[in-house]
Amino acid sequence: MVYIYKKIIKEKPYYYLRASQKKGKKIITKDIAYLGNNINDVKKELDKLTKYKGEIRKAYRKISRVLELNYYLEKVNILKLKKDKFLQNKQIPIEACKTHFNKVFKKLDNLTKKEIYKDFLIDFAYNTTSIEGNTIGLDQVRNLLEEGMTPQNKTLREIYDLQNHEKVFFDIIESGREISHDLIIDIHKDLMENIDKRIGYRITDNRVVRRRFKSTPGRFVKTDMDLFMKWYSKNKGKLHPVVLAIIFHHKFEKIHPFSDGNGRTGRMLMNYILMKNNYPPLIVHNKTRMQYIEALGDADKSKPNENEKKDYNSIIEYISDEMINYYWDFFL
Numbered sequence: 273m274v275y276i277y278k279k280i281i282k283e284k285p286y287y288y289l290r291a292s293q294k295k296g297k298k299i300i301t302k303d304i305a306y307l308g309n310n311i312n313d314v315k316k317e318l319d320k321l322t323k324y325k326g327e328i329r330k331a332y333r334k335i336s337r338v339l340e341l342n343y344y345l346e347k348v349n350i351l352k353l354k355k356d357k358f359l360q361n362k363q364i365p366i367e368a369c370k371t372h373f374n375k376v377f378k379k380l381d382n383l384t385k386k387e388i389y390k391d392f393l394i395d396f397a398y399n400t401t402s403i404e405g406n407t408i409g410l411d412q413v414r415n416l417l418e419e420g421m422t423p424q425n426k427t428l429r430e431i432y433d434l435q436n437h438e439k440v441f442f443d444i445i446e447s448g449r450e451i452s453h454d455l456i457i458d459i460h461k462d463l464m465e466n467i468d469k470r471i472g473y474r475i476t477d478n479r480v481v482r483r484r485f486k487s488t489p490g491r492f493v494k495t496d497m498d499l500f501m502k503w504y505s506k507n508k509g510k511l512h513p514v515v516l517a518i519i520f521h522h523k524f525e526k527i528h529p530f531s532d533g534n535g536r537t538g539r540m541l542m543n544y545i546l547m548k549n550n551y552p553p554l555i556v557h558n559k560t561r562m563q564y565i566e567a568l569g570d571a572d573k574s575k576p577n578e579n580e581k582k583d584y585n586s587i588i589e590y591i592s593d594e595m596i597n598y599y600w601d602f603f604l
Contacts, residue, residue, distance in 0.1 A: 276307065285309055293339055300339050337600040344368035357581055358515040362592035366514055366551075369599040373552040377603045389445065392602045393417070395555055397437040400539050402558035406430045432466040437536070444544045451504055451545065453497065459544070460530050460537045470531040473497060478531060485572055487528035496527045496576070503577055511579065513549035517542045518591045519584055522571045542591075552603055554595040563590055 277290040287307040293300050307317040348367040356363050377385065398413040408416070408423055408430050415421040417438055422431060440462045449455050461471045476490040488496045500523055508516055521542040528534045543553035556564055567586040574583035 274304070277303070287313070291336070293336065300343070302339070337604055340372065340604055341365075341368060341600055344372050347371060356512045356515065358584065358588050359512060359592060362589065362596065363512075365596040366592060369595060369603075370551050373599075373603060374550055377552075388603060389442070390418070392553065392555075393438055393441050395602070396441065396543075396553070397434050399555050399558045400536055401430070401433045401437065403556065403561050403564075404433075404535055406433055408434065429467050433463075433536075436463050436465050436467070437540075440540060441543075444540070445547065447544075451501075451508075451541070453501065456497075456529075456537070456541065459540055460533055463536050463540065464530075464533045468532045473529045474531045476531070478528060485526070485569065487526065493527065493529050497529055499576060500524070500527060507579065513551055514546065514592065514595070515584075515588060517545040517549075517551075518588050519571075519579060520545060521591075522568055522574075522584070522587055523576070525568060526572060552595065552599055554591065555598060556591065556594055557598075560590075567591075 273293070274289065274291050277288045279286045279288065286309050288303045289305040289307055290301055290303050292302075305317070307313065345364060345368045348364050348371060351367075353363065353367065359366060377388070380388075394414050394417055395410070397417065398408075398410045401408075408426050412423040412426075413434055416423060416431065416434060440459060443462070444459070457472055464471070473493045474490050475493065478487060478490070503523065504516075504520060507519075511519065521538050524538045524541060525534060530537065539556055547553055567590040570586040571584050574580055
Protein backbone atom coordinates (compact mmCIF):
# COMPACT_ATOMS: atom_id res chain seq x y z
CA MET A 273 0.00 0.00 0.00
CA VAL A 274 1.21 3.53 -0.82
CA TYR A 275 -0.06 6.54 1.12
CA ILE A 276 0.85 10.04 2.36
CA TYR A 277 2.32 10.01 5.85
CA LYS A 278 2.45 13.11 8.07
CA LYS A 279 5.19 13.34 10.64
CA ILE A 280 5.14 16.07 13.34
CA ILE A 281 8.54 17.39 14.43
CA LYS A 282 8.60 20.28 16.90
CA GLU A 283 4.96 21.01 16.11
CA LYS A 284 5.76 21.33 12.39
CA PRO A 285 4.25 18.85 9.85
CA TYR A 286 6.38 16.99 7.31
CA TYR A 287 4.78 14.92 4.55
CA TYR A 288 6.19 11.72 3.01
CA LEU A 289 5.06 9.27 0.36
CA ARG A 290 5.24 5.96 2.24
CA ALA A 291 4.94 2.31 1.17
CA SER A 292 3.97 -0.48 3.54
CA GLN A 293 3.53 -4.24 3.33
CA LYS A 294 2.26 -6.76 5.85
CA LYS A 295 4.62 -9.67 6.41
CA GLY A 296 3.18 -12.20 8.80
CA LYS A 297 2.48 -10.26 11.98
CA LYS A 298 4.83 -7.42 11.00
CA ILE A 299 4.11 -4.33 8.93
CA ILE A 300 7.21 -3.20 7.05
CA THR A 301 7.29 0.44 5.90
CA LYS A 302 9.63 2.53 3.76
CA ASP A 303 9.47 6.22 2.78
CA ILE A 304 9.63 6.62 -1.00
CA ALA A 305 9.76 10.42 -1.26
CA TYR A 306 9.67 13.59 0.87
CA LEU A 307 6.74 15.79 -0.22
CA GLY A 308 7.27 18.99 1.79
CA ASN A 309 5.88 20.57 4.95
CA ASN A 310 2.62 22.12 3.76
CA ILE A 311 -0.33 21.01 1.67
CA ASN A 312 0.56 23.23 -1.31
CA ASP A 313 4.05 21.75 -1.44
CA VAL A 314 2.55 18.27 -1.23
CA LYS A 315 0.24 18.96 -4.19
CA LYS A 316 3.15 20.33 -6.26
CA GLU A 317 5.33 17.32 -5.47
CA LEU A 318 2.52 14.89 -6.30
CA ASP A 319 1.98 16.70 -9.61
CA LYS A 320 5.66 16.27 -10.37
CA LEU A 321 5.57 12.63 -9.37
CA THR A 322 2.67 11.85 -11.68
CA LYS A 323 4.88 12.86 -14.61
CA TYR A 324 7.22 10.07 -13.61
CA LYS A 325 4.67 7.46 -12.61
CA GLY A 326 6.42 4.79 -14.71
CA GLU A 327 9.68 5.35 -12.85
CA ILE A 328 7.83 5.46 -9.52
CA ARG A 329 6.14 2.18 -10.31
CA LYS A 330 9.53 0.62 -11.07
CA ALA A 331 11.02 2.08 -7.88
CA TYR A 332 8.12 0.80 -5.80
CA ARG A 333 8.43 -2.64 -7.38
CA LYS A 334 12.15 -2.65 -6.62
CA ILE A 335 11.47 -1.68 -2.98
CA SER A 336 8.80 -4.35 -2.80
CA ARG A 337 11.25 -6.98 -4.09
CA VAL A 338 13.87 -6.00 -1.52
CA LEU A 339 11.34 -6.14 1.33
CA GLU A 340 10.03 -9.50 0.12
CA LEU A 341 13.50 -11.00 -0.30
CA ASN A 342 14.68 -9.84 3.13
CA TYR A 343 11.54 -11.20 4.76
CA TYR A 344 12.00 -14.67 3.25
CA LEU A 345 15.75 -14.70 3.92
CA GLU A 346 14.90 -14.16 7.60
CA LYS A 347 12.33 -16.97 7.49
CA VAL A 348 14.86 -19.41 6.03
CA ASN A 349 17.63 -18.33 8.43
CA ILE A 350 15.41 -19.24 11.37
CA LEU A 351 15.17 -22.83 10.09
CA LYS A 352 18.90 -23.46 10.66
CA LEU A 353 19.17 -25.74 7.64
CA LYS A 354 22.00 -28.23 7.33
CA LYS A 355 24.56 -26.62 5.05
CA ASP A 356 24.82 -28.15 1.60
CA LYS A 357 28.44 -28.65 0.52
CA PHE A 358 27.69 -27.77 -3.10
CA LEU A 359 25.49 -24.70 -2.64
CA GLN A 360 27.37 -23.12 0.28
CA ASN A 361 26.30 -19.43 0.58
CA LYS A 362 23.78 -19.82 -2.27
CA GLN A 363 21.62 -22.19 -0.22
CA ILE A 364 19.71 -19.67 1.90
CA PRO A 365 18.82 -17.32 -1.02
CA ILE A 366 17.71 -20.35 -3.05
CA GLU A 367 15.54 -21.63 -0.19
CA ALA A 368 14.06 -18.12 0.15
CA CYS A 369 13.00 -18.34 -3.51
CA LYS A 370 11.51 -21.79 -2.92
CA THR A 371 9.61 -20.69 0.19
CA HIS A 372 8.04 -17.70 -1.58
CA PHE A 373 7.31 -19.83 -4.67
CA ASN A 374 5.33 -22.36 -2.63
CA LYS A 375 3.74 -20.16 0.02
CA VAL A 376 2.83 -17.18 -2.16
CA PHE A 377 3.06 -17.80 -5.91
CA LYS A 378 1.45 -21.27 -5.94
CA LYS A 379 -1.48 -19.99 -3.88
CA LEU A 380 -2.42 -17.34 -6.44
CA ASP A 381 -5.52 -17.91 -8.55
CA ASN A 382 -4.93 -20.01 -11.66
CA LEU A 383 -5.36 -17.14 -14.12
CA THR A 384 -2.78 -14.96 -12.35
CA LYS A 385 -0.33 -17.87 -12.15
CA LYS A 386 -0.76 -18.57 -15.86
CA GLU A 387 -0.11 -14.91 -16.72
CA ILE A 388 3.09 -14.88 -14.63
CA TYR A 389 4.22 -18.20 -16.09
CA LYS A 390 3.55 -16.81 -19.58
CA ASP A 391 5.74 -13.77 -18.88
CA PHE A 392 8.47 -16.09 -17.59
CA LEU A 393 8.09 -18.42 -20.58
CA ILE A 394 8.56 -15.59 -23.07
CA ASP A 395 11.88 -14.62 -21.49
CA PHE A 396 12.91 -18.27 -21.10
CA ALA A 397 12.07 -19.15 -24.72
CA TYR A 398 13.87 -16.07 -26.03
CA ASN A 399 17.05 -16.77 -24.06
CA THR A 400 17.28 -20.55 -24.44
CA THR A 401 16.76 -20.37 -28.22
CA SER A 402 19.07 -17.35 -28.60
CA ILE A 403 21.88 -19.38 -27.04
CA GLU A 404 21.40 -21.83 -29.92
CA GLY A 405 21.42 -19.11 -32.60
CA ASN A 406 17.76 -18.06 -32.93
CA THR A 407 17.75 -14.44 -34.16
CA ILE A 408 14.19 -13.41 -33.18
CA GLY A 409 14.35 -10.51 -30.69
CA LEU A 410 12.64 -10.37 -27.32
CA ASP A 411 9.91 -7.94 -28.41
CA GLN A 412 9.22 -10.09 -31.47
CA VAL A 413 9.03 -13.19 -29.26
CA ARG A 414 6.49 -11.42 -27.06
CA ASN A 415 4.40 -10.39 -30.07
CA LEU A 416 4.55 -13.94 -31.48
CA LEU A 417 3.60 -15.77 -28.28
CA GLU A 418 1.13 -13.22 -26.91
CA GLU A 419 -0.49 -11.81 -30.05
CA GLY A 420 0.30 -14.44 -32.68
CA MET A 421 2.16 -11.82 -34.75
CA THR A 422 4.68 -13.57 -37.00
CA PRO A 423 8.00 -11.65 -37.23
CA GLN A 424 9.07 -10.65 -40.73
CA ASN A 425 12.21 -11.99 -42.41
CA LYS A 426 12.61 -14.86 -39.95
CA THR A 427 12.72 -18.56 -40.78
CA LEU A 428 9.92 -20.98 -39.97
CA ARG A 429 12.47 -23.01 -38.00
CA GLU A 430 13.03 -20.06 -35.65
CA ILE A 431 9.29 -19.48 -35.25
CA TYR A 432 8.53 -23.17 -34.56
CA ASP A 433 11.44 -23.20 -32.11
CA LEU A 434 9.71 -20.61 -29.91
CA GLN A 435 6.20 -22.00 -30.29
CA ASN A 436 7.42 -25.49 -29.36
CA HIS A 437 9.00 -24.13 -26.17
CA GLU A 438 5.68 -22.62 -25.14
CA LYS A 439 3.84 -25.91 -25.63
CA VAL A 440 6.45 -28.03 -23.85
CA PHE A 441 6.84 -25.65 -20.91
CA PHE A 442 3.13 -25.56 -20.12
CA ASP A 443 2.92 -29.34 -20.61
CA ILE A 444 5.66 -30.04 -18.07
CA ILE A 445 4.03 -27.78 -15.46
CA GLU A 446 1.11 -30.23 -15.42
CA SER A 447 3.16 -33.39 -15.87
CA GLY A 448 3.73 -35.82 -13.03
CA ARG A 449 5.93 -38.18 -15.03
CA GLU A 450 9.17 -39.49 -13.58
CA ILE A 451 12.43 -38.81 -15.39
CA SER A 452 13.00 -41.66 -17.83
CA HIS A 453 14.30 -42.40 -21.32
CA ASP A 454 10.75 -42.04 -22.67
CA LEU A 455 10.21 -38.65 -21.02
CA ILE A 456 13.54 -37.29 -22.26
CA ILE A 457 12.83 -38.47 -25.81
CA ASP A 458 9.26 -37.07 -25.70
CA ILE A 459 10.44 -33.62 -24.55
CA HIS A 460 13.09 -33.56 -27.26
CA LYS A 461 10.59 -34.70 -29.91
CA ASP A 462 8.12 -31.95 -28.97
CA LEU A 463 10.84 -29.27 -28.93
CA MET A 464 12.01 -30.38 -32.37
CA GLU A 465 8.56 -30.65 -33.97
CA ASN A 466 8.64 -29.21 -37.53
CA ILE A 467 12.37 -28.53 -37.05
CA ASP A 468 14.24 -31.85 -37.12
CA LYS A 469 12.86 -35.30 -37.94
CA ARG A 470 15.71 -37.15 -36.24
CA ILE A 471 13.90 -38.45 -33.16
CA GLY A 472 15.43 -40.70 -30.51
CA TYR A 473 19.01 -41.13 -29.34
CA ARG A 474 21.58 -40.70 -32.08
CA ILE A 475 23.71 -43.58 -33.34
CA THR A 476 26.12 -41.40 -35.30
CA ASP A 477 28.92 -39.18 -34.00
CA ASN A 478 28.50 -35.42 -33.74
CA ARG A 479 30.79 -32.49 -33.04
CA VAL A 480 29.86 -29.75 -30.60
CA VAL A 481 31.38 -26.66 -32.22
CA ARG A 482 30.62 -23.98 -29.64
CA ARG A 483 31.83 -25.89 -26.58
CA ARG A 484 34.75 -27.63 -28.32
CA PHE A 485 34.43 -30.91 -26.46
CA LYS A 486 33.98 -34.51 -27.55
CA SER A 487 30.52 -35.86 -26.89
CA THR A 488 29.78 -39.56 -26.49
CA PRO A 489 30.43 -41.48 -29.73
CA GLY A 490 27.18 -42.51 -31.42
CA ARG A 491 27.61 -46.23 -30.79
CA PHE A 492 27.89 -45.64 -27.02
CA VAL A 493 25.08 -43.10 -26.54
CA LYS A 494 22.44 -45.60 -25.38
CA THR A 495 24.93 -47.21 -22.97
CA ASP A 496 25.93 -43.83 -21.52
CA MET A 497 22.29 -42.78 -21.19
CA ASP A 498 21.55 -46.01 -19.31
CA LEU A 499 24.41 -45.26 -16.92
CA PHE A 500 23.21 -41.67 -16.66
CA MET A 501 19.70 -42.77 -15.66
CA LYS A 502 21.21 -45.08 -13.01
CA TRP A 503 23.19 -42.11 -11.70
CA TYR A 504 19.97 -40.07 -11.51
CA SER A 505 18.08 -42.84 -9.66
CA LYS A 506 20.93 -43.21 -7.19
CA ASN A 507 21.32 -39.47 -6.50
CA LYS A 508 17.79 -38.04 -6.67
CA GLY A 509 17.30 -38.75 -2.96
CA LYS A 510 20.84 -37.78 -1.94
CA LEU A 511 21.67 -34.50 -3.65
CA HIS A 512 19.93 -31.20 -2.94
CA PRO A 513 17.27 -30.88 -5.70
CA VAL A 514 18.90 -27.75 -7.18
CA VAL A 515 22.31 -29.45 -7.24
CA LEU A 516 20.70 -32.55 -8.75
CA ALA A 517 19.10 -30.47 -11.53
CA ILE A 518 22.36 -28.66 -12.34
CA ILE A 519 24.60 -31.73 -12.38
CA PHE A 520 21.92 -33.61 -14.36
CA HIS A 521 22.01 -30.78 -16.91
CA HIS A 522 25.78 -30.96 -17.27
CA LYS A 523 25.95 -34.75 -17.57
CA PHE A 524 23.17 -34.70 -20.16
CA GLU A 525 24.99 -32.04 -22.22
CA LYS A 526 28.27 -33.97 -21.98
CA ILE A 527 26.65 -37.05 -23.52
CA HIS A 528 24.76 -34.92 -26.10
CA PRO A 529 22.38 -37.81 -26.89
CA PHE A 530 20.51 -36.19 -29.80
CA SER A 531 21.57 -35.05 -33.23
CA ASP A 532 20.24 -31.53 -32.52
CA GLY A 533 18.41 -29.70 -29.74
CA ASN A 534 20.51 -30.96 -26.82
CA GLY A 535 20.96 -27.55 -25.15
CA ARG A 536 17.28 -26.66 -25.38
CA THR A 537 16.24 -30.12 -24.14
CA GLY A 538 18.78 -30.05 -21.32
CA ARG A 539 17.65 -26.66 -20.02
CA MET A 540 14.01 -27.73 -20.20
CA LEU A 541 14.81 -30.94 -18.27
CA MET A 542 16.68 -28.93 -15.64
CA ASN A 543 13.55 -26.84 -15.08
CA TYR A 544 11.42 -29.98 -15.04
CA ILE A 545 13.49 -31.40 -12.17
CA LEU A 546 13.36 -28.09 -10.29
CA MET A 547 9.57 -27.77 -10.55
CA LYS A 548 9.06 -31.46 -9.77
CA ASN A 549 10.86 -30.76 -6.48
CA ASN A 550 8.86 -27.57 -5.76
CA TYR A 551 11.60 -25.15 -6.79
CA PRO A 552 10.93 -22.36 -9.29
CA PRO A 553 12.13 -22.65 -12.89
CA LEU A 554 15.07 -20.51 -13.98
CA ILE A 555 16.51 -18.90 -17.08
CA VAL A 556 20.03 -19.30 -18.45
CA HIS A 557 20.48 -15.88 -20.05
CA ASN A 558 21.93 -15.44 -23.51
CA LYS A 559 23.86 -12.31 -22.43
CA THR A 560 26.02 -14.48 -20.13
CA ARG A 561 26.26 -17.50 -22.44
CA MET A 562 30.08 -17.42 -22.52
CA GLN A 563 30.18 -17.68 -18.73
CA TYR A 564 27.66 -20.53 -18.99
CA ILE A 565 29.72 -22.36 -21.62
CA GLU A 566 32.93 -21.91 -19.62
CA ALA A 567 31.22 -23.22 -16.46
CA LEU A 568 30.00 -26.30 -18.35
CA GLY A 569 33.56 -26.71 -19.64
CA ASP A 570 34.95 -26.67 -16.11
CA ALA A 571 32.50 -29.43 -15.18
CA ASP A 572 33.68 -31.55 -18.13
CA LYS A 573 36.62 -32.62 -15.94
CA SER A 574 34.22 -34.68 -13.82
CA LYS A 575 33.93 -38.43 -14.20
CA PRO A 576 30.59 -39.93 -15.40
CA ASN A 577 29.42 -41.42 -12.10
CA GLU A 578 31.00 -38.99 -9.64
CA ASN A 579 29.80 -35.77 -7.98
CA GLU A 580 33.04 -34.02 -7.10
CA LYS A 581 32.42 -30.58 -5.61
CA LYS A 582 35.55 -29.07 -7.16
CA ASP A 583 34.41 -30.03 -10.67
CA TYR A 584 30.96 -28.50 -10.29
CA ASN A 585 31.74 -25.28 -8.38
CA SER A 586 31.55 -23.02 -11.46
CA ILE A 587 28.34 -24.36 -13.00
CA ILE A 588 26.53 -24.59 -9.64
CA GLU A 589 27.49 -21.03 -8.73
CA TYR A 590 26.52 -19.71 -12.16
CA ILE A 591 23.10 -21.39 -12.35
CA SER A 592 22.31 -20.71 -8.69
CA ASP A 593 22.89 -17.01 -9.38
CA GLU A 594 20.56 -17.22 -12.38
CA MET A 595 17.78 -18.39 -10.06
CA ILE A 596 18.55 -16.00 -7.18
CA ASN A 597 19.05 -12.86 -9.27
CA TYR A 598 15.95 -13.17 -11.43
CA TYR A 599 13.38 -15.07 -9.36
CA TRP A 600 11.86 -11.96 -7.76
CA ASP A 601 11.50 -10.23 -11.15
CA PHE A 602 9.09 -12.89 -12.39
CA PHE A 603 7.32 -14.46 -9.44
CA LEU A 604 6.77 -11.58 -7.01
